[in-house]
Amino acid sequence: AQSVTQLGSHVSVSEGALVLLRCNYSSSVPPYLFWYVQYPNQGLQLLLKYTTGATLVKGINGFEAEFKKSETSFHLTKPSAHMSDAAEYFCAFLPTGNQFYFGTGTSLTVIP
């Protein structure tokens, strides 16, 4: 079965600390992977995506993610957290066609 799993529904970091949000996928075909961010009562905004090519992908707001096929992972990182990074983050997976599979989300809290 194809799926995406986000480890940790809640993550707290101090302002200025490293942000690491984990995402693992399960797929029998080469995946396309995405990270979205959602602020309260808003829609989702694309942070970054991996389709083919370079496995380290840079996105908006200083975020990046690395596709590791051997670990079936696509973890999201940011070297230094900012208060404005507090939001819900969703990993998404597109095995084929047009149907996305979304993770259950990770709520990021940034502590001043």
Place this chain on the structure above:
Amino acid sequence: DGGITQSPKYLFRKEGQNVTLSCEQNLNHDAMYWYRQDPGQGLRLIYYSQIVNDFQKGDIAEGYSVSREKKESFPLTVTSAQKNPTAFYLCASSPSGTSVVSYNEQFFGPGTRLTVL
């Protein structure tokens, strides 16, 4: 500006009533989607449409209906058959339809929060 609009932002309805949520896009995208979001459950796909006059059920279609008469519009009706309709509803679109395998991201509207009283 191109984008996706959803209306209304907040919607209240009484039990037993049908209600229609609007979704309009001016991005010229072929595919459109409806998701339901509940706390701790992520996004669940209700219906999607890859071309005009065609749509498919998603994972939780029971109690919902859609139409796709125009490329830019994909309204969702929450019927009285939906047992627990209170949720945040998100509409999305993506460029490709059925003609190619797509790896395009989905673009999301701002959402509609539906509360059943």
